[in-house]
Amino acid sequence: MLKLYMSKFREQVKLEKEVNKAPSKTMGPAKVDVPSPQKYLLKHSKEPKLAERKPFKYEDDELHSKPPIPARTDKPLMGLHSNKNFIKTNAVENIMTVPKKPQPVYAYTKKGDKQLLEKSGLIPKYIKKKDYGLTPEYLLQRREEVKKAQEEYDNYVKERMREGAMKQLSGEERHNILQALKKNWDELHHQYQGLSVVTDTAPKKYRKERLEQEMKQLEKDIELIERHKTIYIANN
Numbered sequence: 103m104l105k106l107y108m109s110k111f112r113e114q115v116k117l118e119k120e121v122n123k124a125p126s127k128t129m130g131p132a133k134v135d136v137p138s139p140q141k142y143l144l145k146h147s148k149e150p151k152l153a154e155r156k157p158f159k160y161e162d163d164e165l166h167s168k169p170p171i172p173a174r175t176d177k178p179l180m181g182l183h184s185n186k187n188f189i190k191t192n193a194v195e196n197i198m199t200v201p202k203k204p205q206p207v208y209a210y211t212k213k214g215d216k217q218l219l220e221k222s223g224l225i226p227k228y229i230k231k232k233d234y235g236l237t238p239e240y241l242l243q244r245r246e247e248v249k250k251a252q253e254e255y256d257n258y259v260k261e262r263m264r265e266g267a268m269k270q271l272s273g274e275e276r277h278n279i280l281q282a283l284k285k286n287w288d289e290l291h292h293q294y295q296g297l298s299v300v301t302d303t304a305p306k307k308y309r310k311e312r313l314e315q316e317m318k319q320l321e322k323d324i325e326l327i328e329r330h331k332t333i334y335i336a337n338n
Contacts, residue, residue, distance in 0.1 A: 259334060271333045280327050287320040 109115075126132070206219040219225060228234060262268045271279075294313045301307045327333065 263334075266337060268334045268336045271335060276327065276331075276333060280324065283320055283324050283327070287317060287324065290317050290320065 207216040208219045208222060208224065209216050259268070263270070290313055294310070294317065297310055297313070298306060301310055
């Protein structure tokens with residue numbers, strides 16, 4: 103006779119089930135206690151209570167604040183004497199003191215209203231910078247990158263020309279191609295100006311669009327050849 107399968111976690115599941123059991127866990131208690139009539143909900147009772155208001159005071163008030171005024175009943179200290187010659191001391195201090203340099207200002211109205219010159223932007227402070235007159239670092243880096251890219255391109259072109267895969271157009275060939283393209287554009291432009299003003303049929307509309315497209319392509323080719331002095335073509 104075959105034995106009935108029994109999981110080895112059966113006892114653990116029973117224990118967890120008993121531990122998690124609690125009366126009225128999902129539906130709540132069967133009867134809820136009614137609140138007392140004396141404990142009714144008061145107005146503003148559920149609003150958050152703010153902290154007690156305190157007078158504003160800076161943190162360093164005690165360091166910079168002056169001492170309080172003495173009361174009328176306070177008696178001054180009596181019997182204090184000093185041998186200091188205040189007249190002579192003040193005279194020596196004034197003689198030895200370095201006079202303050204006046205701050206440069208500028209008047210910005212006809213009535214003489216003044217402001218500090220240093221913060222006005224009229225003083226060229228930038229000429230005193232260490233890097234004044236020097237090329238910025240990012241421009242030097244950009245120049246090196248462009249130079250490196252040009253060298254790589256030149257090496258690639260030389261290698262391809264050595265293999266015979268491409269050749270460079272001469273100045274005469276470039277001039278002939280450019281003149282031929284301009285001549286084709288003039289012919290198309292002459293045909294375009296001979297078109298009817300009213301394009302009321304499909305063939306007229308199609309011919310006008312075709313001429314415009316061909317002229318636009320020729321203009322792009324002419325601009326490309328005029329912009330680049332050196333042109334390479336692939337050998338078939």
